[in-house]
Each structure stands twice: as C-alpha cells, then as structure tokens.
Amino acid sequence: MNAPHNHGLGRYWELSADDVRAFALGASFMGCGGGGDPYIGRLLLESELAKGGTIRLVDVEDVPDDWLAAGAGAAGAPTVLLERFPNIGAAETALRKLETHLGRKLDAVLAGESGGINATIPLILALRTGLPLIDCDGMGRAFPELQMVTFNIYGYSASPLIFVDDHGDSVIIESSDNRKIERLGRQVIIGMHGGTQGTLYPLSGAAVKHAAVRGTLTLALEIGKLIQKARHADDPAERIVAGLNTDVASDRHAARLCAGKIVDVDRKTSGGFSRGYAVIECATASDGPVHVQFQNEHLLALGPEGPLAMVPDLIVMLDSETGVPITAETMRYGQRIALVGLSVPAMMRTPEALAVFGPRAFGLDHDYQPLERLSAGSSPAAIS
C-alpha cells in the first residue's frame, strides 16, 4: 500500500495486486475457519481493480455524524457461490433501492463482516460506485447470523434488509426485530436459490462511531501481509503471533494456543450449520489433547486443563508449514497445524455483546473468559 493521500475526508486506499492477495489471506484469518473461502472474492476484487478506480477508505473517527452508510454483502450457501458468484451489479442495485426507499443518497458503504468472502464485497462496491468505504465492520471476524453484529447489539435496526438477485428481482424486509429479519431473510435466500446479494443496517455516521468495530479492514490487510512475510520463517505461526503482538495488533492480545497434529475430525450438519469438533494432539505432550469446537466458525479451544480460548475471541487454525489459515471444511486428520488466538476489542466483550455471540449464545456450557487471562498461564476455573 502506498502512502495514503489526504483528500479531505478519508485516504485513497491503493491496493496493489499483492495487497489484494494479502487482504484475502487476512480475511481468511479473520474468518476463524468459516465465512466462506475468500478465493472467489479475491478474483472479483482483482478483476474490479483491473478496470481502474480507487477505494476511498475513511477512518471511523473521521466519519461525519450525519452521514448515511449501509452494510452490503453476499448471502447464501458457500457451495452455491462456487457456481453462481456474488453479483456485484445486484449488490449495487440493492444500495440504490435502499436510497430510493429511504429517500436519500448513501454517503458510504460498510462491511458487515471482515472475515471470509464478505470482507471483499464492500471493497469491490466501493471501487464500482465510488462511495467511500468505512474502515470497520460489525463483528471483527465472521459470524453466521445477521443479528450477531455489534450494530444489533448496540441498538440499531437491520431494517430494511433488501435482497436483489441476478435477475434484478428484489425483496424488502422490514421489522423492528432483528432476529425476525434473520428468520425471514433465510426464507428469501432459499427462494433466491441459495445465493443472493443484500444490503442491511443503514446507519448514521454517529451510529457507526457508536457501534462499529474499528479498523478491521486495514487489520485484515496487515494480518495478510504478516502471513505472507512469515511464510518462509522456520515457524510461521510463531512469527505471526509475535507480529500481531508487537506491531499489527499491539492493542490486542495474540497467543499461540497449541501446535500439533489433527488426529480426529467429527463433522455433522444440523440446523443449516456445519457443526463438530477437531482433536489436536500437541507437539508437547503436556499440552494436549486440545478439542476445537466449531459451528461454521471455530468457537472454543478446550485443553485438558480447561478452555484456552472462546468465542467471540478469534480462534484460527494455521497450516504449520505455511502459516496459511485452514477453513473448517478442509480440516483433515494428519494436518500439522498451529492454533492461534486473537482477542477482540472491549466492545465485543460487554454483557450485551456476549448475550448475542458469547459462548452460551452458541449453546456452549461456558462463561466467557478473555483470551489474555486464559493464555497467561493462570489456572482456569474448573468446568462442570
């Protein structure tokens, strides 16, 4: 990335081809094993960049209170998105329909998630529409449901949710209940054959300042660059953790939870999610075995003495030779991996946030404990 130019509001985010690859890697890291493979997103972004245009990236701090911004992304089954790619034209139409519906122009576009395929789509939209992109998202990672975002937690409505499909056909869902919007939205996604584009959470600039997780898009890029640089180190995961702590995410806490080999993966699909656990036999016998539970994303890393990390803190599995993140679908027996944790900002750890995406929200019988306490070697509370 070149030195940012200051043109009044925001800086021009000039992404080189290498940056795009790095961003996709970082988005895959922040996907915590889920969120859909950003490969298609990366290709879409590369082809949009090739047409020219730049992304104007605005720091949350600089967003005027009276701005109107809205989230945008793809919704559907990862398998469908491998055949019918996210449709950027439809996503743009959704934004225009929102403007018509609200009777005013948008000032900026927002990312709902910074993990997985949906991290890339707001960047592509910013390129295509010229709308500024705000450097933030609603979860600092990937989560499976549309109410699992800080915008919802801090009191903002997802309504109206507007879906537009490849044919330009659209559905507008309005409700004051974000969970109901999620339920109705699922039905529409099904009606649109398992893959569509949507916009939701129209927010004022003041609301973004209040409720967004800050700096997560640039964080994804920096993490990706870190992974690229660490690739040829003797121990890429160690290098990545060190880089996160000293440089890339020094305001957070990163830890290597364990390193070893996957000795078992148990997957099943229920309720529309891919659920299961993986067992890691650690290189140092005193550490293992570690159980990693996932529901699309990794939710809990459980060592013999108790938890090592839990949702909403990021739990990421890296290939031990390359440092590249491994998605939950591709975990297999025998893979050499390192498990890495990264803490989330305080706003994602409040009681109201944990009620929506803490361990108990995912049906886990654990009270949330922050990563830095768990990995500091203090003896964790016994688990019933």
Place this chain on the structure above:
Amino acid sequence: MRIGVDVGGTNTDAALMDGNDVVETVKSPTGVNIGDGIANAIGELMTKTGSKTPFINAVMLGTTQFTNTFVERAGLDQVAVLRLSLPANRDLGPFAGWPDSLAAAVNGGVYPVHGGYEYDGIEIAPLDESEIAAAARDMAVKGLNRIAISSVFAPINDAMEKTAADIVADIVPEAAITLSSRLGRIGLLERENAAIINAVLATTAKRVTTACQDALSELGIEAPLFFSQNDGTLMTAADARDYPVRTFASGPTNSLRGAAFLSGIEDGIVADIGGTTTDVGVVAGGFPRQSGLAVEIGGVQTNFRMPDIVSIGLGGGSHVELGDPVRIGPRSAGHRLMEEAMLFGGTQLTATDIAAAAGRTDIGDRDRLASLPEDEVRAADRHIQLMAETAIDRIKTSADPAPVILVGGGAILLSHDLAGASRLIVPDHAAVANAVGAALAQVGGEVDQVFAFDAIGREQALKEACTLARERAVAAGARARTVELVDLEEVPLTYLPGGAVRVRAKMVGELDLEKTA
C-alpha cells in the same frame, strides 16, 4: 493377454499380463518421440517372451505427456470459451485467476450467453439459440475452432451444454468442443478451467494418440488401445483424444493401483520412492483415495479428481549433508545417481550411500564410504526414516498402524520397522508398478449431483445416484455383472432447504474386452 505401458519422462515401462499374472516386464528409455519409446518397450517385451501378437487383447497406456505439455506451455492451441450463465456471473469471466502470460497465449475470445441452472435444476435463464449461433459465427470468422463450453451447475444438468455444442458444431468448421460437464465437479471456475485446458491440448492430444496407435500398428498389434484416467479407470484412445486432461494424474494413480495389485493389499499406504521424490498415497478397496482439495496445474486452479498424495523431497539420489542438523534433499543426483554417488565412485553423498553405509543394501562399493563418521551416518539414516514416517503419518486418516507398500527404485532406503506401519511390503515387480497399474483393466462411471433428501428420502436418492453411476460405467464398457460401488460421499449443503445433499457415487467394473474389440 494385456500390455500395460507407463510413459514417464525418463523411462517407458511395459508389462505383459495374463489375467492376474505378470508374465514379463521391461524398462527402456522414453526418448524424444513417445511413439518410438512405446514401440521400443513393447518390441522388447515381445522379443523377451517370444509371444505372438494376436494373443494381445488390449493395450493400456499411462502417460504424463499431456500434463507436461501444458505445464511447459509447449504447443498450446487458442481457445474460445462459451459460458452459459447470464444474467448471472457477469463479474467474473473465464480465465479469472490464470497467470496473465498463459491467458494471453491461449485466450482466443470469451462469449458469455444466457442459460445455466440453479442448484435445484431450475433454469437461470432459457437457452437462446440465436445468441449462441451469433457467438459461433464470430468464432468461425476468427478461425477459432478449439471451444470450451461451460454452464452453471452443469454437473447437475448437462442438457444446455450439449444443446449449445450442437449449435456451435453446425456453424464452426472442424470444431473440437469440450464440455465442462464431462470433466468436473461443482465449482464453476475450476471446472471451466479444466475444459479450457482440455481444449488447449486438442492438437497435442491428436498427435500423441495417433502416434501411439501407429506404434501399435507397426508392431502388428490390432488390439484396442486404452488410456489410464486420473481415477485409475480406462478410456478409449478416441476419448483420450477428446479429453486428454483426464490423464493428468494417471502417473501416481497407476503406481498406487499397481502397488495394491502386486502386494495383494487393497487397503493400505503406498510409498513410491523415486530418484528425487517420494510420493505417498492411500489405497482404499484397491483404488487411490482422491484429494478433496483443488489442484493447481501450471498455475491454474482445477478440480480434477486427483489422488491424495503427499510428496516429499526424498529419493535415492537425494543429496545428504552430514552434521547437526542433518540435511537431506530436496536437491538430487536424479538419473545421474550411478555416476555421482560415492558408492559408485562419485563425490556426492546421497541417500543411497547412507542406506548402504547403514547396511540396508549391498549395492555399490561400500569401502568408498569407510571415512564417513559412524554416528553421523546413523543420524542421517534416522532422519531418512523420520521423513518417510512423517509423510506416511500425514496421509493417514486415522492413527492406527496400516500396512505400507514400497514401490519404486528407492525402497532400499527404508527400514522394515517404520513407525506407523503395521508391516512393510516390497512386492515383486515393484520397479514397474506403474505399468502394471495401467494394465488393471477397469472402467467406471461417476455421478456428482444435488438431491433433495426431504422430497425423495435418503435411501431413494442414494439408489438413484448409484443406478445412474452404474449405467455410466456400463456405457463406458464395463461388464454389467462386475460393476460395484467403490465410492459414495454425501455432503450436506448447509443453508439450503429440503435436506439438499450433494451425492458423489462412483461405480467400477471390469472392462468387457469382447464389447470393445
């Protein structure tokens, strides 16, 4: 009697098989012209056995020729790509993610048109004949007659691709058309890439298949010629001419299947130890376990059915640096082992020298190794065992010990009590396992489709998938009563209703030689 041939970069191996018996084998240099290599190998085989050619019922050939042609970018054709997807997929055209220079060399033009299917079989848009005809006329004007056709969710329904192919064939003279549905699984870009790569190889495929046929004719062999596919089953020479990409992984596949056959072990791990690398794979029911991950070939993402292989830089010629830490490979003396290794009077310490110094083999002149420090030799030998053990462990699906079959020339490197191996087998004819693998005459049929379990029930869905796969195997030349299920995989599609499950079924049977003759 059947002849199996494996055409490698260095050697062409041939094996004469009578039923399940290996009658005779030869190894001879491949040389510049594949046809000559085959003629020499089979000719030598005939001389050795004194066999009369009329007894040959079939010749089966495994080759990496097409893979190498593509990776080396030698003699590639220009291709037109017709994609049925509009109004969907406007944002990502064919050749996305290809290396720029390669795309520039082979991209003759892309033609997005209306059509394609949803996962549930509903049309995204109806096929527009006049639109396709207009695209075909443009191809004809530009002289593009190597054509790849792809459609969204073609693995679920290939009707639109076929209709489009008929329209194009009527308009473009001498068109060589590749349908994505004949090649791949779910994942449009990867499947389309496979179709493009296939179309790119049209001229090479014609030249190579013709050369192979001519070589047999000159030897007076009138038996049909078959080519090994990626999954270890056979296709006719005509199919190989039309679908050369289906041979891309036949090398490792044949070595895995040959190892399973020669050892009589249907379920186990195979380590093929060559001069430079060791390829470790798994056989289950006598067939290679397929990789679930996308395979990149020459910088292009594909979703070919490739065996799941762990490849490490350990072979008979691997360079060894003693000391702490020991360094082994990835550099290798390769085919110059007999000149460069210390055992044979050379100056390069190789893995073969370590095996000899450690007393694992008595080839060469062990006196030349007398100056090597014994403890460092032991450390290097231990490191070689550890490399192999780690590769074997990585390929396993469970922690239980499994039988390990060693093939290839480098088998002497390994101890017979490897960790993770319940036992270690080095079968007879291990050096030509690939040619034997090629001669294992089996044909298959495969299905990859999304079913709504809620609507028809799991049992009915699996039955339908198996029936369809069986029909495809018989159509490919299998003897109906020998057809059996070798692979059945269910992948539930999260987020989709109606219990949508992607089912992959594969049926395999013995080649009916009477049907093909």
